Each structure stands twice: as C-alpha cells, then as structure tokens.
Amino acid sequence: MEIALQYCGPKTPSPVSSRRSFCQYQPPSPQRLRFASSVSSDCTALHSSVKPLCCTTRVLRVTCEGRAVDVLEKNQLENPSFGENEKQLSCVMKFGGSSVASAERMREVADLILSFPEERPVIVLSAMGKTTNKLLLAGEKAVSCGITNVSSIDELSFIKELHNRTVDELGVDRSMIATYLEELEQLLKGIAMMKELTLRTKDYLVSFGECMSTRIFAAYLNKIGVKARQYDAFEIGFITTDDFTNADILEATYPAVEKTLHSDWSSDPAIPIVTGFLGKGWRSCAVTTLGRGGSDLTATTIGKALGLREIQVWKDVDGVLTCDPNIYPRAEPVPYLTFDEAAELAYFGAQVLHPQSMRPAREGDVPVRVKNSYNPKAPGTLITRSRDMTKAVLTSIVLKRNVTMLDIVSTRMLGQFGFLAKVFSIFEDLGISVDVVATSEVSISLTLDPSKLWSRELIQQASELDHVVEELEKIAVVNLLQHRSIISLIGNVQRSSLILEKAFHVLRTNGVNVQMISQGASKVNISLIVNDDEAEQCVRALHQAFFESNISEMGCKSENGSVSSLS
Numbered sequence: 001m002e003i004a005l006q007y008c009g010p011k012t013p014s015p016v017s018s019r020r021s022f023c024q025y026q027p028p029s030p031q032r033l034r035f036a037s038s039v040s041s042d043c044t045a046l047h048s049s050v051k052p053l054c055c056t057t058r059v060l061r062v063t064c065e066g067r068a069v070d071v072l073e074k075n076q077l078e079n080p081s082f083g084e085n086e087k088q089l090s091c092v093m094k095f096g097g098s099s100v101a102s103a104e105r106m107r108e109v110a111d112l113i114l115s116f117p118e119e120r121p122v123i124v125l126s127a128m129g130k131t132t133n134k135l136l137l138a139g140e141k142a143v144s145c146g147i148t149n150v151s152s153i154d155e156l157s158f159i160k161e162l163h164n165r166t167v168d169e170l171g172v173d174r175s176m177i178a179t180y181l182e183e184l185e186q187l188l189k190g191i192a193m194m195k196e197l198t199l200r201t202k203d204y205l206v207s208f209g210e211c212m213s214t215r216i217f218a219a220y221l222n223k224i225g226v227k228a229r230q231y232d233a234f235e236i237g238f239i240t241t242d243d244f245t246n247a248d249i250l251e252a253t254y255p256a257v258e259k260t261l262h263s264d265w266s267s268d269p270a271i272p273i274v275t276g277f278l279g280k281g282w283r284s285c286a287v288t289t290l291g292r293g294g295s296d297l298t299a300t301t302i303g304k305a306l307g308l309r310e311i312q313v314w315k316d317v318d319g320v321l322t323c324d325p326n327i328y329p330r331a332e333p334v335p336y337l338t339f340d341e342a343a344e345l346a347y348f349g350a351q352v353l354h355p356q357s358m359r360p361a362r363e364g365d366v367p368v369r370v371k372n373s374y375n376p377k378a379p380g381t382l383i384t385r386s387r388d389m390t391k392a393v394l395t396s397i398v399l400k401r402n403v404t405m406l407d408i409v410s411t412r413m414l415g416q417f418g419f420l421a422k423v424f425s426i427f428e429d430l431g432i433s434v435d436v437v438a439t440s441e442v443s444i445s446l447t448l449d450p451s452k453l454w455s456r457e458l459i460q461q462a463s464e465l466d467h468v469v470e471e472l473e474k475i476a477v478v479n480l481l482q483h484r485s486i487i488s489l490i491g492n493v494q495r496s497s498l499i500l501e502k503a504f505h506v507l508r509t510n511g512v513n514v515q516m517i518s519q520g521a522s523k524v525n526i527s528l529i530v531n532d533d534e535a536e537q538c539v540r541a542l543h544q545a546f547f548e549s550n551i552s553e554m555g556c557k558s559e560n561g562s563v564s565s566l567s
C-alpha cells in the first residue's frame with residue numbers, strides 16, 4: 001500500500017524526529033481503525049524497545065487510497081547528539097488566563113507546546129480568563145446574599161458554564177471538574193452562612209480557578225495522546241508564608257519542588273501541568289496565593305528549582321512593551337531587558353509581570369522570555385542578567401496610579417540626628433510599605449502604595465491613614481497628598497542627565513509640574529510624581545518624545561514641534 005504523509009499540525013516537522021508511531025486521531029470508523037492500526041504496527045515494530053521518554057505528538061493527515069485520514073504521530077526524539085541530560089525537563093512554559101480562556105485557546109496552547117518538539121516543558125497555568133475576578137466577586141456577593149440565593153449568583157453560574165462548556169468542547173470527562181464545582185458552591189454557602197470572607201477563605205476560594213484549568217488541560221493533552229500529569233502547587237512543595245492573598249515563597253520550596261517533579265519525570269515521564277499562583281502556608285497548611293498575577297512567580301520558582309534552561313511566560317501581548325498599551329496603543333515591544341530592569345518595571349506597576357517574579361530567575365540565572373500566545377512568531381522580550389547597554393537610553397515608561405504622598409518636615413532643629421530613623425520606624429511599626437523616597441536632613445517626601453496596603457487591610461479607611469499621620473505628627477509637620485501618580489522611567493541611568501533633560505522638557509511643554517523626583521539605588525529607574533489627572537497625558541507625551549520622535553538622542557522637540565539640540 002502506498003502511503004502519502006502530509007503534515008497538518010501547528011508547525012513544520014522537526015528535523016530531530018526520527019522514529020514514529022501512529023495512533024488514530026478521529027473518532028473510529030472501520031476503515032480508519034484498520035488503517036491506523038496497520039501504520040501503528042509497522043512503526044512500533046521499529047522502536048519497540050525505545051522508552052517513550054521524550055515523546056511529542058502531532059496531527060498528520062494521511063492519504064490512503066485517495067482518502068484523507070487524520071492520525072496522531074508520536075515522535076521519539078532521538079537525535080544522536082542528545083545526551084542523557086538532555087532528556088531531563090528543559091524549560092517552563094507559563095500560560096496566563098487570557099491564553100487559556102476557552103476550549104479553543106486551550107487547543108491552540110496545546111498545539112503551541114507541541115510545536116516545540118525539542119522541549120520537555122513544565123507547564124504552569126493560570127485560571128481560565130477572568131475566573132479569579134469572578135470567584136472573588138462571587139465570594140463578596142455570598143457574604144450578603146443569604147444561603148438560599150447562593151446558587152443564583154451570576155458569577156457562580158458563569159464559572160460553571162465556562163468550565164462545563166470547555167470540558168465538553170474538548171471532549172474530556174466532566175466528572176473531573178464536577179466535584180470542584182459542587183465544592184465551590186458549598187464554600188460559597190459557607191461564606192453566606194458566616195457572612196464573612198476572610199483573606200484565608202479568599203485564597204481557598206480563588207484556588208478553584210487554577211485547580212480546574214490545570215485538570216482540564218492535562219486531561220485534554222492525555223486525550224490527544226500526549227502524556228501529561230496534573231499537579232497542585234500546594235501539594236508539591238510550594239511552601240509560603242501565611243500572608244494570605246500575598247504570600248512569599250520560602251526557601252524550602254526549591255528542593256521540595258525539584259524532588260517531586262524530577263523523580264516523577266524520571267520514573268514515569270509525563271508533561272507536568274502545575275497550578276500557578278498557589279502555595280501552602282508553612283504554619284497554617286492552608287492554601288495561600290502569591291498575589292495577583294502570581295503564576296509568573298510560580299514559573300520562575302520552578303525554573304530556578306529545576307535549574308532549567310529557560311522560563312517562558314506566554315501572554316496576550318508581544319512581550320514587555322515600552323508602556324502600558326491600554327494607556328497608549330503605540331507602545332512597542334522591548335527586545336531585551338535585564339532582571340533588574342524587569343523587576344523595577346514590575347514593581348512600579350507594569351501589570352505584565354508579577355513584581356516578585358524576577359527574583360528566582362535572577363538567583364538561578366535562568367533567562368525569562370515573554371512571548372505572545374496569540375502571535376507566537378513575534379520574538380518577544382528576553383530578560384537576562386546583563387545586556388548591551390551602550391545604545392540604551394530609555395527602555396520603558398511605567399505608570400502607577402492612585403498613590404498617596406506624604407511630605408514630612410521635622411519640627412526639630414537642623415543638625416539633629418535620628419529623624420529619618422524615627423520616621424521609618426513608624427512605618428515599620430504600622431507594617432506599611434514605602435515606595436519612593438526623597439530626603440533632606442529635615443524633610444522627607446515619600447509615597448505609599450494603596451494596593452499593598454489594602455492587600456493587608458491596613459489602610460482601607462481614611463481613618464487608618466489618619467492614624468499614620470497622627471503618629472508622624474508627634475515628630476514632624478505632615479502634609480498628606482492623595483491622588484498622585486508615579487511615572488517610572490526605566491532605562492540606562494548612566495544617561496540620567498539626558499533622560500531627565502528630555503523628560504523635563506516634555507513635561508514643561510505639557511504644563512506639568514513634577515512634585516517629587518527620585519532615582520533608585522538600582523540605577524535603572526527614575527521616578528517622577530505628578531497629579532493623577534495629568535499622568536496619562538504625561539506618559540503619552542514622554543513615549544512620543546523617547547520612542548517615536550525621529551530626532552537624535554540629544555535632541556528634543558521644541559514647544560512648536562521643531563527639533564532643537566539640548567546638548
């Protein structure tokens with residue numbers, strides 16, 4: 001029988017694939033069954049002794065006696081240059097909520113993973129789409145809606161419908177998530193009964209999102225013939241502090257995670273599918289979460305723990321961009337970043353990466369690649385320890401809104417020591433995190449990040465802010481300024497004079513007064529504080545000046561739009 005093989009999977013066949021086995025992909029018809037098994041028996045005979053260690057699968061359309069049949073081809077990656085070591089897990093691929101928002105997206109992600117036959121990845125997944133937000137909303141509604149009304153909370157219905165539909169469309173068994181959906185409703189009834197949603201309960205509540213998405217995806221991979229194993233991060237050694245909703249990963253995590261993933265892979269290789277965002281509190285043993293967007297941190301933690309070659313975070317944008325595309329759509333991808341630049345960018349509010357996620361990558365020196373799952377061909381952003389900075393001026397502009405600023409002026413005489421220490425001990429006592437600071441001997445200007453305060457429920461009320469001011473007023477005159485924004489200019493601070501010169505020129509032309517300025521010790525960030533209502537306009541103007549103008553580096557647009565030299 002003459003067989004013509006025509007590839008119709010996601011990418012061109014890999015040159016390293018050599019041995020193949022086939023199994024049937026489409027629902028059985030007698031003709032297909034016969035055909036698939038005849039191919040299969042031919043090819044399995046070729047490599048019956050090969051352990052299916054690094055097996056990849058793709059869909060092939062086989063023409064048999066003029067008819068097309070879809071079969072799965074399993075490639076045993078068997079390049080002679082591959083040493084034993086190369087058969088270990090090679091990279092992490094993290095897919096965010098937008099990448100796994102539907103059955104169709106999950107199929108695309110599966111195709112994408114299979115299009116890298118040379119990789120043996122650990123997959124980290126977030127909850128589907130906006131599931132985390134919906135779970136939190138459902139929890140808040142349950143507090144006040146009464147037990148009998150829990151079943152009709154819109155967000156609960158939405159979550160049930162989304163997950164059941166996804167399971168059906170992927171053709172996997174509903175029962176795998178049925179127990180989670182039942183337990184979720186029970187939990188919401190418990191919240192309704194107690195009329196209380198604690199931080200601990202919030203974490204348990206949102207964990208349903210990642211627990212379901214990973215189970216669905218692993219089942220789908222297994223269904224299409226790719227061996228996969230689901231893991232709950234809190235069961236495989238992600239040990240954290242007990243700071244519910246914002247837990248920190250503890251050192252013990254690294255060896256524990258390495259041991260579980262490595263030994264499972266060695267004894268029975270299957271692609272690990274790990275829940276992002278979740279951990280287990282070391283004292284409470286309860287489920288914790290790593291802060292919103294925490295799946296990035298799960299991915300980099302695994303990358304460091306296993307000493308992997310690369311950590312890939314797949315998003316819905318072409319990498320880290322020159323500014324938030326929601327503020328300015330002409331933002332462009334940044335091809336290279338250092339860990340320090342990326343950390344600063346994330347810390348100062350770029351939603352694209354979790355603020356803590358660069359730490360394990362930097363410590364383990366594992367490169368991080370930010371890619372677009374909707375546009376895999378785009379090169380993305382590569383984040384490494386160092387990069388060529390000779391041509392770098394500004395890398396990215398980040399905006400953090402709704403920041404509170406405090407001007408604190410000492411009531412004591414010049415030359416008195418210990419003022420700064422006293423001020424910061426007040427913040428320490430109150431457990432408040434300070435972002436940007438500028439000081440002189442007798443005065444301090446600083447900013448407080450409301451999201452960090454709220455996550456610990458410290459300053460939810462104006463009265464609690466008043467408490468901070470009250471304490472500070474014992475030693476200083478305090479001016480509280482709300483509705484401010486921090487504009488962070490991330491870049492080569494070796495060129496800070498140029499950056500400042502250009503930035504201030506732009507701001508002056510736009511009639512904006514900068515209220516505070518700070519250059520961090522990390523030397524990659526200059527922060528400017530402006531009013532909230534001027535901030536977006538500033539970001540757009542700065543972006544145009546730094547990234548879009550056709551003027552030379554030392555030039556700057558003059559007020560009438562012509563170019564003048566600033567040197």
Ligand SMILES: Nc1ncnc2c1ncn2[C@@H]1O[C@H](COP(=O)(O)OP(=O)(O)O)[C@@H](O)[C@H]1O
Pocket residue numbers: 095096097098099126293314315316317319320321322323324325326350351352353396
């Ligand atoms: N500087 C930036 N670069 C890229 N994306 C940014 C930036 N600032 C904000 N974003 C936003 O971050 C989003 C991606 O982050 P996130 O939603 O957490 O991804 P995921 O859920 O896929 O992990 C983008 O869709 C974009 O709107």
Ligand SMILES: N[C@@H](CC(=O)OP(=O)(O)O)C(=O)O
Pocket residue numbers: 095096097098126127132133209276277291292293294295296
């Ligand atoms: N699902 C969690 C964790 C996460 O990392 O999500 P994403 O990768 O979609 O930002 C959240 O929404 O915060």
